[in-house]
Amino acid sequence: MTDALSDWDFGAAFRHIRQVASLRQEDMSAITGLSQSFLSTLESGTRRLLNIDKIIPVLERLGVPPHVAPIPVPGSVAQSLQATGGLQSTLIPAPVWESPLDIAKRLNATTSSNTDPATVAILEQGVADLVDRYEAEGPHRLAPEAVDLRNFIQDRLDGQQPPRQRGALFRLAAQASGLLGYMAVNAGRETVAEAYCREAEELAKEITDLELIMWIQGTRSLNAYYAGHYDQAVQWADAGLAIDPNHPQAIRLHSNGRARALGKLGDRPGAEGAIAAAEELSSQHLVPMGLTSCISFEPYGMARTLANAATVHVALTNTARVLGYADQIDELVEQSDSAWSQALVRLDVATALLAGPRPDVERAMVLGRQVLEAGGGPPIRSVVQRAGELLAGAKGWQNLPAVREYGDALRSWQSAPQKKYLAKSAKMARPTEQTREAADAAHGRPGRLSSHASAQRQ
16 A cells, blocks of 8 residues: 555555455545546556646545655644644644545445345245245254254354344244244154244344244244143243234134143133134134145144144044034145144044044044054154054053054054154143043943944944
8 A cells, every 4th residue: 555655556555445445436436536437547557646636635535644645635743743843733632533434444344244135035935945845844854954044044143234134134043943943842852942932032022023922932832732731831822812812823822822722621611712712813814724834934724723623622522523623624634735734633533533422443543543554744743642642542442453453553653763752752641531431331341332333433
């Protein structure tokens, strides 16, 4: 820089300044007062700046120190000291003005970003892609990709962005952590799931994303439900509903959160009231009729709400209601790509067939075998848990060949490492008193079932 100025090579000096300060020629034009086209010729070496009347203003605007400037700059501190012998300047300090270059460098540093809008769009698509692929590939396969995505977003957050892009990154980070929390629930990792949900909630709070916070509370409720902590599941759902009870996200909190947990607790009025609230909200909002992805950030569609209603009435041992809800969504479930939903609805129907005054044990075991033979989709806790609950519910008929065959098939199905872990982590429900009574009432002793009762269910 000093050599360039001493040689009156302003083009080389300007080029050096722009490189150091990350400035464009337009920025340098605004600072120096020289046209961009003239600056271009100076930097290319095709022209030289020799006009003193132009050089002095340029030196002043750039704040070039007197000992570096090729000519004296009027009004400089050095000239003031020479004119006054140094006395006046020491008594009246000169204003400490920043140079235009300093100001431009600060502005550039403030507005610079390590994440452009195109990168944000790619990350948003990455989150959407995980949601779209989840039911086909499952948590064990997709979790590593989700971790990579979350870490990449964190790398961006550790840098600097303007407020709008930083807010988008916070939302993406919260969503990625939320997805990991949901995956951990399905993988039977309760503690990890809660840690991810806590992280997601704090990130969502930073940008006041209330809809996402409600979704996170629903995932916490799901985690507590499959851990067997039904009171806690209700509390998490209620925490989400307290944010906005009329929001579309409240549909999930009512049907998947409160209703199912209250059903497990035996609170029939509370459970049925929660299902009614979910159905009422579904009628007030524009929700899809089809089967939405279980992990989607969108509000629950009607089919998924009704599937949860069926699960609620399994816990309440109301076979007729379970079969009624299953009939309503049967076509949508069978046409969907969700192997999990198909498995869960069949297992709910099978378990419901064991209840009531005329249990159909053989049909229940056939449905259970169908689920196991189809595979049930990628291994997740809910399918493994309900498959185990079906066998536990048939304990009163354990001498029936159909029950023994289902038990053998279940043990073989659960022998795969991931299913084995999920089976150990699942909190299997004990057979209800109603189921035991139904077994005892079947022709006076367990282990026998009339062919008429079986045929009726076929």
